[in-house]
Amino acid sequence: MTRVLVVDDEAALARALAVNLRARGFDVDIAPTGRAALDLVSRTRPDVVVLDLGLPDLDGIEVLHGIRGWSNVPVVVLSARSTGAEKVAALDAGADDYVTKPFEMNELLARVRAAARRGQVAGPASGPDVVSTEAFEVDLAAGIVTRGGVQVRLTPTEYHLLEVLARNAGRLVSQQQLLTDVWGPGYEKEQHYLRVYMAQLRRKLEPDPARPRHLITEPGLGYRLDP
Amino acid sequence: MTRVLVVDDEAALARALAVNLRARGFDVDIAPTGRAALDLVSRTRPDVVVLDLGLPDLDGIEVLHGIRGWSNVPVVVLSARSTGAEKVAALDAGADDYVTKPFEMNELLARVRAAARRGQVAGPASGPDVVSTEAFEVDLAAGIVTRGGVQVRLTPTEYHLLEVLARNAGRLVSQQQLLTDVWGPGYEKEQHYLRVYMAQLRRKLEPDPARPRHLITEPGLGYRLDP
DNA sequence: CCCGCGCCGTCAAGGATCCGTAAGGACCGC
DNA sequence: GCGGTCCTTACGGATCCTTGACGGCGCGGG
Numbered sequence: 105m106t107r108v109l110v111v112d113d114e115a116a117l118a119r120a121l122a123v124n125l126r127a128r129g130f131d132v133d134i135a136p137t138g139r140a141a142l143d144l145v146s147r148t149r150p151d152v153v154v155l156d157l158g159l160p161d162l163d164g165i166e167v168l169h170g171i172r173g174w175s176n177v178p179v180v181v182l183s184a185r186s187t188g189a190e191k192v193a194a195l196d197a198g199a200d201d202y203v204t205k206p207f208e209m210n211e212l213l214a215r216v217r218a219a220a221r222r223g224q225v226a227g228p229a230s231g232p233d234v235v236s237t238e239a240f241e242v243d244l245a246a247g248i249v250t251r252g253g254v255q256v257r258l259t260p261t262e263y264h265l266l267e268v269l270a271r272n273a274g275r276l277v278s279q280q281q282l283l284t285d286v287w288g289p290g291y292e293k294e295q296h297y298l299r300v301y302m303a304q305l306r307r308k309l310e311p312d313p314a315r316p317r318h319l320i321t322e323p324g325l326g327y328r329l330d331p
Numbered sequence: 332m333t334r335v336l337v338v339d340d341e342a343a344l345a346r347a348l349a350v351n352l353r354a355r356g357f358d359v360d361i362a363p364t365g366r367a368a369l370d371l372v373s374r375t376r377p378d379v380v381v382l383d384l385g386l387p388d389l390d391g392i393e394v395l396h397g398i399r400g401w402s403n404v405p406v407v408v409l410s411a412r413s414t415g416a417e418k419v420a421a422l423d424a425g426a427d428d429y430v431t432k433p434f435e436m437n438e439l440l441a442r443v444r445a446a447a448r449r450g451q452v453a454g455p456a457s458g459p460d461v462v463s464t465e466a467f468e469v470d471l472a473a474g475i476v477t478r479g480g481v482q483v484r485l486t487p488t489e490y491h492l493l494e495v496l497a498r499n500a501g502r503l504v505s506q507q508q509l510l511t512d513v514w515g516p517g518y519e520k521e522q523h524y525l526r527v528y529m530a531q532l533r534r535k536l537e538p539d540p541a542r543p544r545h546l547i548t549e550p551g552l553g554y555r556l557d558p
Numbered sequence: 559c560c561c562g563c564g565c566c567g568t569c570a571a572g573g574a575t576c577c578g579t580a581a582g583g584a585c586c587g588c
Numbered sequence: 589g590c591g592g593t594c595c596t597t598a599c600g601g602a603t604c605c606t607t608g609a610c611g612g613c614g615c616g617g618g
Contacts, residue, residue, distance in 0.1 A: 188435040195441035201428060208415040214422035222427065222449060259593055276474025303578060322474060324487030486604060530567055
């Protein structure tokens with residue numbers, strides 16, 4: 105399901121948006137502040153962000169920059185200011201669309217649909233949805249990992265890490281990319297996380313965790329999932 | 332260079348758009364009719380399309396459908412109609428953005444920039460990802476080096492050095508560039524490192540390390556990877 | 559002819575870095 | 589409170605980077 109993050113400090117407007125989006129089949133989260141927005145974007149990875157520029161804590165453009173620093177998620181900007189300079193600044197800061205308040209709900213919904221459509225096209229480049237090795241299988245679509253036919257219980261973080269590796273099966277994934285993809289921006293230096301969770305994945309998935317055959321580490325570079 | 336196709340039957344407006352876009356560094360084509368637009372999109376593959384809905388021959392929505400039948404090129408729609416229904420129809424037909432006339436030129440330019448930026452994000456689209464010689468192969472995407480079909484274990488520094496040489500295969504790479512690319516700025520004088528690691532690469536990759544055939548040294552200048 | 563000099567290749571060793579593993583405390587939902 | 593998950597820390601061991609020393613080669617000058 106397509107997930108939308110609505111960033112707006114006016115609770116009434118945010119709730120109205122959420123109701124309409126949910127009626128159209130979207131899964132909606134709400135963030136009332138800029139910091140909450142950055143946090144939720146990195147943690148929940150929405151497919152579209154609807155961002156009101158008039159936030160209490162951070163400037164909307166700063167939030168946009170924060171997101172664009174590491175993500176290409178489509179962002180639809182809402183604003184009460186309709187001057188050309190404001191629009192140009194937001195669009196050049198990385199916004200995908202700019203809607204001035206007041207707006208018609210139907211139009212905004214259509215723009216969110218357009219943004220969501222784009223995100224899916226540009227997204228994962230249509231890889232296979234099941235990555236299987238000699239020892240275990242990862243079903244990306246269902247979110248299920250099996251080993252010898254029986255399902256393996258993975259914690260959310262473990263699965264997220266395995267998912268990133270599986271979507272780049274056969275290719276080396278750098279430590280920085282793994283850290284930002286799984287833990288979000290700002291965690292590029294916490295490389296011990298990788299060691300801990302790679303060890304847990306190997307313990308649950310590798311026949312001989314001490315001698316991994318599929319979850320390969322490239323010292324100093326990153327990790328790779330070898331089919 | 333980013334190429335834009337402007338579809339508009341009002342010659343004055345089309346020319347004004349073209350002038351402004353070219354001043355921003357875009358390469359611009361103009362199509363005065365819907366049929367010409369469909370033809371040019373298929374033949375010239377623009378990076379962005381600016382589509383006026385008020386065309387003499389075809390309905391703008393039909394043109395949009397025709398394009399979307401086989402292309403995901405970003406489309407910015409222009410229209411004199413500003414009703415919600417019109418906007419929703421165009422956006423749901425596949426438009427990426429909807430601008431009502433009259434519009435500010437700066438805003439439209441910003442929206443075109445935003446659309447162009449999205450199109451570029453779509454693919455990694457970097458050069459050839461595999462460099463192969465008679466003796467060994469380097470898979471830049473996977474981060475794997477093989478020799479006679481079997482994988483060769485390289486240390487991080489060894490791989491980084493080989494990677495720089497592989498991305499400039501056939502060309503001479505100066506010692507300074509190798510040092511700054513692999514060890515970072517400030518190491519331009521440590522040419523000793525290059526000798527040590529080139530020797531290790533040759534020992535691992537060359538059939539006869541004493542007489543290298545692919546990892547060539549240009550005395551006083553730098554090194555080159557000969558396919 | 560012989561020597562010194564610059565440049566390159568080779569080897570070895572110590573210290574620094576990185577990885578895997580285990581264990582304990584913090585936090586959250588029920 | 590409790591089970592589960594996450595974060596953090598510490599430590600042994602393996603690996604790697606750095607550094608130094610030595611020899612070969614080409615070349616020009618003494």
